[in-house]
Every structure is written in C-alpha cells, then in structure tokens.
Amino acid sequence: MKIGILGTGVVGQTIAEKLVQLGHQVMIGTRDKQTTLAKTGKDNFGRPALNEWLKNNSKVQLKTLSEAASSGEFIVNATSGTGSIDALKMAGENNLTNKILLDISNPLDFSKGMPPTLTICNTDSLAEQIQRTFPKTKVVKSLNTLTAMLMTNPGLLPEPTNIFLNGNDANAKEEVKKLLVSFGWKEKNIIDMGDITTARGTEQILPIWVRLWGTLQTPMFNFKIVVVGR
Amino acid sequence: MKIGILGTGVVGQTIAEKLVQLGHQVMIGTRDKQTTLAKTGKDNFGRPALNEWLKNNSKVQLKTLSEAASSGEFIVNATSGTGSIDALKMAGENNLTNKILLDISNPLDFSKGMPPTLTICNTDSLAEQIQRTFPKTKVVKSLNTLTAMLMTNPGLLPEPTNIFLNGNDANAKEEVKKLLVSFGWKEKNIIDMGDITTARGTEQILPIWVRLWGTLQTPMFNFKIVVVGR
Numbered sequence: 277m278k279i280g281i282l283g284t285g286v287v288g289q290t291i292a293e294k295l296v297q298l299g300h301q302v303m304i305g306t307r308d309k310q311t312t313l314a315k316t317g318k319d320n321f322g323r324p325a326l327n328e329w330l331k332n333n334s335k336v337q338l339k340t341l342s343e344a345a346s347s348g349e350f351i352v353n354a355t356s357g358t359g360s361i362d363a364l365k366m367a368g369e370n371n372l373t374n375k376i377l378l379d380i381s382n383p384l385d386f387s388k389g390m391p392p393t394l395t396i397c398n399t400d401s402l403a404e405q406i407q408r409t410f411p412k413t414k415v416v417k418s419l420n421t422l423t424a425m426l427m428t429n430p431g432l433l434p435e436p437t438n439i440f441l442n443g444n445d446a447n448a449k450e451e452v453k454k455l456l457v458s459f460g461w462k463e464k465n466i467i468d469m470g471d472i473t474t475a476r477g478t479e480q481i482l483p484i485w486v487r488l489w490g491t492l493q494t495p496m497f498n499f500k501i502v503v504v505g506r
Numbered sequence: 507m508k509i510g511i512l513g514t515g516v517v518g519q520t521i522a523e524k525l526v527q528l529g530h531q532v533m534i535g536t537r538d539k540q541t542t543l544a545k546t547g548k549d550n551f552g553r554p555a556l557n558e559w560l561k562n563n564s565k566v567q568l569k570t571l572s573e574a575a576s577s578g579e580f581i582v583n584a585t586s587g588t589g590s591i592d593a594l595k596m597a598g599e600n601n602l603t604n605k606i607l608l609d610i611s612n613p614l615d616f617s618k619g620m621p622p623t624l625t626i627c628n629t630d631s632l633a634e635q636i637q638r639t640f641p642k643t644k645v646v647k648s649l650n651t652l653t654a655m656l657m658t659n660p661g662l663l664p665e666p667t668n669i670f671l672n673g674n675d676a677n678a679k680e681e682v683k684k685l686l687v688s689f690g691w692k693e694k695n696i697i698d699m700g701d702i703t704t705a706r707g708t709e710q711i712l713p714i715w716v717r718l719w720g721t722l723q724t725p726m727f728n729f730k731i732v733v734v735g736r
Binding site: 393394397398399426432433434435437440467468469470474476477478480481483484485486487488490491492494496497498499500501502503504505506 | 624628656662663664665697700708710717720721722726727728729730731733735736
C-alpha cells in the first residue's frame with residue numbers, strides 16, 4: 277500500500293520504519309523539507325536528526341505534507357496535536373478526500389510546563405475536530421494511548437494489552453484493524469469503542485498516561501482492561 | 507475504627523457493608539434522614555431503598571452528614587461529585603479538620619444525558635477543589651476508577667489490577683493504603699501517583715470508563731497497567 281505519513285517526529289519515524297518492514301511504500305511529509313533536513317543533533321527523545329534517520333531508512337521518501345497526502349492511499353496523522361488541523365490543511369482537503377486517516381495525535385499543550393494539559397477535552401476531542409474539518413475523510417483514531425515503540429511492537433509488553441478504535445466508518449475501522457494486526461496486535465485485544473465522539477475517552481486517558489510515565493519512570497507501559505468473567 | 511461515610515448511594519452502601527464486615531463502627535450520613543428513609547422501591551442500580559438496606563445492615567447507623575462526620579475518626583466521601591462540596595460543607599469544616607478524607611467521588615454531570623461529561627477537568631480536579639476548600643483535611647483520592655462492587659472485592663477480577671492514590675499527605679496515603687489492603691488489594695498493585703493534582707489523571711479516566719461500560723456491556727472491569735520488564 278502507498279502510505280502517506282504526516283509528521284516526522286518520533287511517532288512518524290517509528291510508524292514509517294514498521295510500514296517499510298511490512299513492505300509498504302512510505303512517504304513521510306513535513307511542512308518544510310529544507311528546514312527539516314537542515315536540523316542536526318538529537319531531538320528531545322534522543323533520536324537522530326531526520327537527515328541521519330533518512331540515511332538509515334532510505335526506502336522512506338521525504339515529501340511535503342501535500343505531496344505525502346496526495347500520493348498516499350492511506351494517511352497517518354503523526355503530527356503534534358496542537359498543530360494537527362493546520363498540518364492537515366496544508367496537506368490539502370482534496371488530498372484527504374475519501375481516504376482513511378489514522379489519527380494518532382494527542383491534543384497535548386506542553387507550553388505551560390510538565391505535565392502537559394489538553395487543548396481540547398470533555399465535550400469535544402481533536403479527532404472530532406479533524407472529522408468536522410474534513411467531513412469527506414474517514415477519520416479513525418487509534419494508537420494514541422501508548423508510546424511510539426510499543427505501537428509497532430506490542431509484543432515487547434510482558435502480556436497482551438488493549439488498543440482502541442474510534443471512528444464513524446465501520447469499513448475504515450476494519451482497515452485500520454488489519455494494519456494493527458500486521459503490527460502485532462491481536463484482533464481480540466483491539467476494542468472498537470464506537471463513533472468518533474468516543475475519542476473523548478481515549479484522548480482523556482493522556483492525563484493519567486503522562487503522570488504514570490513520571491511515576492513508573494518509563495513510558496514503556498500500556499493499559500489492559502480486565503473484565504470479570506472474560 | 508469509627509468511620510463516617512458521607513452519601514447513601516451504591517458506593518456508600520457497598521463501602522459500609524465491607525467496613526462492617528471488617529469490624530469497624532460505621533455511621534452513614536445523608537442530607538435529610540426523613541427524606542432518605544421515606545424512599546421506597548429500587549434505585550437506578552436496582553438496589554433496595556435505604557430503609558430496606560438498613561434492615562439487612564443493622565450495624566450501620568444512619569446519621570446526618572454532620573453527625574457522621576463528627577463521630578467518624580476517618581471520613582469517606584461517597585457523595586455524587588456534583589454535590590460533594592456542598593455535602594462536605596454540610597458535614598462541617600470543623601468535623602473534617604485533621605481527619606483523613608477518602609474521596610471516591612467523580613465530577614460526572616449526567617444532566618445532559620449519557621455518556622456524562624465532567625464538571626471539572628484538565629487544569630483542576632474535584633479532589634483539588636475539596637482539598638482547597640478544606641485545607642486542614644487530609645484528602646486522599648482513591649477507588650474512583652472502578653465500580654463499587656469491585657472496590658471492595660478486587661478478587662472478583664480474573665487477575666490483579668491497579669488502583670491509584672492521589673494526595674498531599676504521605677501518612678494519610680499510608681492509612682488509606684492499609685484500608686485498601688484490608689479490602690483485598692495487594693500493596694504492590696496500589697500506585698501512589700503523587701500529590702493531589704495527580705487526581706486530574708484519575709478523574710479524567712472516567713470518560714473512557716463510562717464508554718467501556720457501554721462497549722463491554724458491564725461495569726465489572728478494571729485497568730491493569732502492564733509495564734515492560736516488570
């Protein structure tokens with residue numbers, strides 16, 4: 277599949293690496309290729325600059341947001357939540373029309389220090405804002421509830437855990453589910469929460485997630501829903 | 507221990523039953539004893555009216571909020587979140603001074619239909635509001651992340667799950683931890699998240715909790731935090 281990833285941070289890179297391993301053709305989109313390529317040193321997560329990363333991931337093509345969205349049959353939103361709507365507008369509404377958009381972003385505001393607050397919550401969610409802004413795009417929220425390395429390597433966790441789907445289009449959710457299964461998720465552990473408004477639940481799990489990161493001193497964890505009688 | 511429970515709903519009743527079993531002296535407080543005793547039929551959870559319940563739980567003493575708080579050495583807030591501050595004011599600041607208040611309430615607003623929204627979130631929490639309103643009370647938030655029957659019977663779950671503590675006073679958290687252990691929680695599964703502001707995380711887990719209730723068609727579930735390498 278031709279997949280366009282929007283966002284070149286740790287989430288975009290991690291998803292791109294996995295998709296290339298799985299044999300997909302991957303375009304990763306950034307606002308400004310020159311600026312992105314000019315960066316040197318490590319990022320906040322200790323990852324190499326994109327320039328270095330691209331040398332080790334030569335099958336991934338660096339594109340503008342618009343080019344990545346235009347050439348992708350399937351789109352991944354891996355941008356920072358506070359910039360997602362702008363980035364998707366730069367990608368171009370026409371380039372997103374009738375396509376599935378896997379939305380991994382979280383509306384986290386780090387500008388007032390740690391832990392971050394949410395820019396949207398309670399009666400709305402970023403996923404809903406994206407769906408309202410791009411009504412012809414099939415938005416499916418998933419993977420936003422755990423750290424990037426575990427999104428594509430759930431088997432690193434010592435036991436099965438859960439991942440969630442939120443979206444209005446049943447077929448689009450099925451396609452995302454297939455992708456998640458190819459990442460190593462067991463189908464029975466993927467919980468379809470319902471329509472896109474249910475993303476209010478999965479996005480608002482972030483406030484406990486960021487605090488658990490501090491308490492556990494590691495981001496390498498995930499939630500397992502344990503049910504009586506199952 | 508003499509324990510005053512504020513709130514006669516399903517949470518107050520369930521906690522009261524367990525505390526009596528454990529040999530504590532339990533006072534359960536309500537705003538207006540006459541009104542509460544006059545209720546008949548089943549409540550929204552299919553539980554008998556308090557009048558009936560008291561016949562089967564004759565060791566529990568029905569009191570006003572103020573009486574229950576005054577005679578309790580340890581206080582439990584089991585009122586609805588939207589009414590908690592008012593109920594605690596009726597209980598009386600002096601009756602709460604220097605005491606531990608186990609806060610189980612959630613700021614859920616059911617007035618606009620299901621699923622409920624939060625009346626407080628993101629940059630504040632109900633637990634913080636209570637702590638600010640009653641600065642001489644040692645507020646510890648816990649047990650608000652699962653259904654009443656599992657609060658006092660964690661062993662009904664098919665495997666160990668987690669419960670959280672939020673509060674400013676380390677000794678108060680230790681006392682609450684002892685109570686939770688007496689309820690059946692394993693000490694290693696009780697996660698101390700930090701000061702009272704960390705209740706923003708545990709209260710904001712409710713939006714996914716209420717939606718999981720719908721998706722799973724049962725409230726009998728809990729969260730387990732699975733960590734790589736542990």
